[in-house]
Amino acid sequence: MTAQPDLARAAFTDLARHGDRPAVLSADGVLSYRELASRVDDAAARLGTARRLVVLAAQNDLDSLVAYLAALSAGHVLLLAPADKPEALASLMHAYDPDVLLRSGDGHGVPVLEERRNGSRHHLHPELALLLSTSGSTGSPKLVRLSHTNLTANAEAIAEYLGIGADDRAATTLPLHYCYGLSVVNSHLIRGAGLVLTDLSVVDPCFWDLFRDRQATSFAAVPYTFDLLDRVGFADEDLPHLRYVTQAGGRLAPEKVRSWAETGQRRGWDLFVMYGATEATARMAYLPPDLAADHADTIGVPVPGGSFRIDPVEDLADGELVYSGPNVMLGYAEDPADLALGREVHELRTGDLARRQPNGLYEVVGRRSRFVKIVGLRVDLGQVERILADMGITAAAAGTDDRLVIAVEGGHDGGILAKTLAGTLGLPRAAVVIHTVEALPRLATGKVDYPGVLGLASPEPAAAGAAGATRAAVTDHGATGTATPAGPAPAGRADDVRTIFAEALECPVVGDDDTFVSLDGDSLSYVAVSVQLERVLGQLPADWHLLPVRELGRRRKPRRRSPFSFLETSIVLRAVAIVCIVATHVELIMFQTAHLLFAVAGYNFARFQLADQRVTRLRRQLRGVARIVVPSTAFIAVAYLLTDHYTVANIFLLNAMVGPEAVTTQWHFWFVELLVYILLAVAALMAVPWVDRLERRAPFAFALGMVAIALLSRYDIVDPGLPKPPPVFWIFALGWALARARTHLHRITVSAITLVTLPGFFGSSVRDVTVAAGILLLAWVPALPVPAFLRRIIGWLAAASLYIYLTHWLVYPLLLPVHPVLAVVGSLVLGVGYWALCRWLPAAAGRLWARRFSSTARPRQAAGAPLEPR
Template sequence: MSVDPDLSAATFTDLARHGNRPAVLTAHGVLSYRQLAARVDDVVMRLGTERRLVLLAARNDLETLVAYLAAVTAGHPLLLVPADKPAAVESLVAAYEPDVVLRTSGGSLEVDERRPGTRHELHPELALLVSTSGSTGSPKLVRLSRTNLEENARSIAGYLGIGPDDRAATTLPFSYCYGLSVINSHLARGAGLVLTDLSVVDPCFWDLVRQRRATSFAAVPYSFDLLDRVGFADMDLPNLRYITQAGGRLAPEKVRAWAETGQRRGWDLFVMYGATEATARMAYLPPDLAAEHPGTIGVPIPGGSFRIDPVDGLPHGELVYSGPNVMLGYAESPGDFALGREVHELRTGDLARRHANGLYEVVGRRSRFVKIAGLRVDLGQVERILADLGAVSAVAGSDDGGLVIAVEGEHDGGMLAKVLAVDLGLPRTAIALHTVERLPRLGTGKIDYPAVLRLTAPAAVPAAVPASEERPVREGPADVPRIFAECLDRPDVRDADTFVTLDGDSLSYVALSVRLEAALGPLPADWHLLPVGELAGRSKPRRRRLVSFLESSIVLRAVATVCIVAAHVELFTFHTAHLLFVIAGFNFARFQLTGTRSARLRRHARSLARIVVPSVAFIAVAYVLTDDYSLANIFLLNGMVGPQEVTSEWHFWFVEMLVYVLVAVTALLALPWLDRLERRLPFAFALGLLAVTLLSRYDIVDPGLPKPLPVFWLFMLGWAVARADDTRRRLLVSVLAALTVPGSFDDPLREVTIVVGLLLITWVPALPVPSALRRVTGWLAAASLYIYLTHWLVYPMLMPFGQVVAVVGCLPVGVGYWALCRWLPTAVVRWRARSMQRSPVTPEVSGT
């Protein structure tokens, strides 16, 4: 393919020169280069002229592309991080203290300016900071210059023959150096990007490829297994020109097979070799040589060169690369950003040989690293991770064979393998873990790693159990994903998901935790933050216990709910409603304050809806059936406009006050500067809100609510408990509760109840419950709101049968209403789906 010589000198940020050519093509439309340049200019203005360190949480979306181009164009050094790993984002923010953090959500770019200027000394050549292909061995970042990026983009575009008519589908993450090189090389030539985050196993991906006439896509070794699964070899893709492969070694037999498939189907396979330290690419195998020489990495890319340095004691030498795309060096702390070039050639660590025809072949590794699914894994670091888990191990592996691990002694191999998969970010199938009595060793006493590799053999497939022999069994670790899916009504649960990322709230938390306790035994205090895959790797208790332990907040919710009903039927007087406000604040801070600001606000809105909708619906029924309530009750406004004296219209004061509190804190956190402040100083922020709300507690400020006493400060006390992450802070919150609660209600027993309850959730992670009542306790806690709502209509009808019957009878009615409200939305969605299937709608076809 011929390329305009003018384009060969273009850079990937020189966008406007390509005019109205299509730059970005999605399922929803097309953006021209001129339009893309205008959007980039807008973000350049937002970032300002002073060079600052910018962190971008990257997704495969248009906003990420614009933010990346804006930062590089304006000369701001950019730290690129995958947005789908929030723990990594927060870790790098803490370690490197960026001046600006960029996130994308819902089609918009969020710019979090953490300071007006910069606190860093930034070298003039520094342009990009990326992790070392996901290396697990070190937190080091690779320092790349603008020249690195431009030269590598030109080189790749040159040997691939990229022209303005080419269009690449974005099959790899933006934050991965290989995926980024695809973007840079195509923008440098005025080509198009078919921008998507769909997987190659998704039929919609291939519809988009055909619709937008994609001419290429990039793949890592694992991608070819997926392509084989979806029947890619037989797909009709008339515009496909080539596929590139990098991110690890593809087995020679697979290289040959796919190269031959491409020859039959009319596309080329480019096998490539590279590293983040070389801004992605160092070598490529010309497609016409792939079938004949599938075990080689090919020749150096244009502008680059190889040499092989001898290594003492080894038959092959180390491959050393030189070229304008070699990094400036590494960064291990913010002080390294001031450094210039420290590296002039790249020692790859690979042992190689050069064939007579000029092709290079990698025959081994000098250090103990392997590259799996595009991620570089330090085998020694894997052994250290296992050592921290109490396991003595020997770890071997290969790029195309995954990790093979021998663990000495008795251990739960399944659990260890799942923990490693989560920690390393690898597919679970890439880890083969074997427990052995003794690690294999050589006569010298050193680990025999070839023997470790030989431990892996094809596993026997268990015979299928006839349907007639199936028996219902108790839920165990393997059922964890299904438990999450059922309790949260989420069919898309993945191993990397957590309760929080799946938008769980305090109501679903209870039901889910009870089932998890039954399947796994006692849960850690932070289980709601742990990945599903990690929870599924926990061991189930070996024997059934008479007493189980449930989280303190769950037990207190259940007990408080029963006490509320008992107090209203005058069985005994023990007021616990105000304790529930403390627990509500505690759960709000735990479940609602994660993710981006837009994600938080969506979560707040959903949480409010789950309270408001069932409350309004039930109160409307009560309004129709009785004369006890007013229209103000239906709209939850009695606290604002209701009578001063306590009447039946005040029955639902608890729901109204809870809604008022949640609306208030949602409105506050909708302010970007307050949201940033809460993220930066979570505990101090909670104490600040507590101080403000204490103004109403001590009647310094009248919030204008006639009855009952405002409870905002109790909610904030619970919030502060959730943010108290060390002993000193927990002591401070405990003291504040002991000082502020007494005297607030002129009811010493109520006040003691609040303080004791707060101390329990602060200091006691779990409380004992008879195992036979564990699930019942969970139901009562999960249905607490619904029991509170319904008992006002139920207990008067049961009072003729006695107070105990009245209390006991209210509970199943509330639980039933809770179950109905959980079932109804799903039933509606299924009904609509069936209706659409019965009445298919012909989609409207429109031009691009």
């Protein structure tokens, strides 16, 4: 079917009529309406005239804006999806099988078009224009069907009550795929106003620099935004062009409405509190700014062109709020066949209980259908009870916009139920509170007492909600206790090599003939021990880890003060690499070094895990793997409970085997997974007697043989069988070979292999050079000079590198909105803290066990005997 232009569609897609007025203002420059129209026309021509179903992976950039307008102006049916949530995008692609996928390209207004078929396999109703996910169901197949008339009518209504004129400029503080964020775009384009296009957060100082520079006049906020505005001192910002702030996306507490309305009055801008739903294309009501301070508990009046009525509800004093207007959706879609349907809905039953005040303002007093909105997700409390009933559990669910509270009859495991429900509903685990009770609280009438259910929750302020629970969980797992990273030992102990080994390796007895390796030292404890030993002994020999305590003790010598100190190259590389990894993920720099750590891991494996006899070293190798697996799985399990980014496969380090092909948050721990796979595979290999004998006879030749075998996967001659990560064992094997190199010829050989095989592997010359330079340093430079004052810090970072890698995925997103440098520093500090905690816990448990054992083993005291002093 060929799309026919109509007046509704042209209302905000006939962009050229606004001429040279600024349409898009960004950090990169200003684009006029005429220039924007040209880019839209080009993109529309690429989409063609045959009407098709188009999915746009949207983000707040020029490419997405052009793609959105091009699809609408050409008459296609557009489904908006979030570009930053690949799981949601994949779900919608699978459910609706679109004809075309649009993505952002280079940011110059030329979106990437992925054509999946020439025509369309879908029957698309003539009125259908846009498909949006309902609030809280992004990625769900249930979509809202909107027409061009819906979009235009709501945009005109919003523009009218906000008084948007051609000189207005709105900053895009909300995502384009969210109906509220989209309504900001539509209502400004329809009036020829400007869009200050950005994806920066309001806590980023650069946002406010851009806001002032582009003379923005408004921005949109959800309730959480005001918490962020409080944090950055927005009330005192000098914003001479700010005309108004809008609020929607959930109920803002009346006291906050009053406070911000009064702030606006003092600072010269208005606060518009609004009420709406995706099903109404965005807005249904607004509270005039001059009434906000005195009527903060109301939603105001209907938007222009819309109307409310209140239908009675049996047994309730208040009725259900029903909205009518040209912005009411056509209906829902739950599968592709529904795209052929026309209008099924003529008015919107909101499910909210409301009353109309004498002054004509409407007030929402509750929910008929018992919905709550938690962290932006709409939860049906009745559905929660039905889910539990299907499990044979009698329960009553209540909640606020902060958390879900459930009373459960019987002796069920509340923790397991809460985790199951959180996963089913898509909520953070900390937002679900379950209380087991003997009987559900009930009113005198026998009905469930839902306020009583809600009262079962802990008495902490509701405002803390999930965020408070999350903070508590983080405290429990990373910031309590007295553990600190290993610093200087107390006087009289730091000079004792035996004490350093005993404390760092948790060995109660250390003999004169023991070595670091014989005491089960590994790469995780190597750094802490070497840093402490170097404070006592000065620069250590390359083979110190193989020297007995007696020999190391004889090497004790006074240290001369110097502004520089030498640290082993592998230690410095670990510290630098982990800092670069975190800084790259924060996008402070782009310097990828993760693969270099595989070379260091292979180097340390050969040094620490291949000594002694076969059975002994197999036990050591498995213990070494356990020291990686235990803290990793423990932390990932916590991350699984606190976020919706991970799966059970992540907890068991299996995502690289069973995970999705697409790169999602589930791939965050790929480095740990592949390292564990490699270590287990090599341990199994070295457990074979004839392989063990071969490695002992010719250690360097054996390591080169491992490199040669591993290169088969590097050059795709042999498929390693993993769904996504590139082969890395050959880099691990290069480090192994370096540890076994004993002559210049050996090191030259490994260096030559590195320089021949690395170029082209990563598709980035900078990354190729970075990894190659690290391996060459490992080969030829035994120690690197570092400033003396940084020596301890570098040691901590190197020792905690695994723990920093694990924890930074949860830490930096919380701090990044404040400042990238803070995100990096916070990630490093929290990672070192987790490392210290993991060192402290086993030792504390051992001391507790020893005390309990000694107390039970002590002979019983005779009756009447005096107490033995302790």
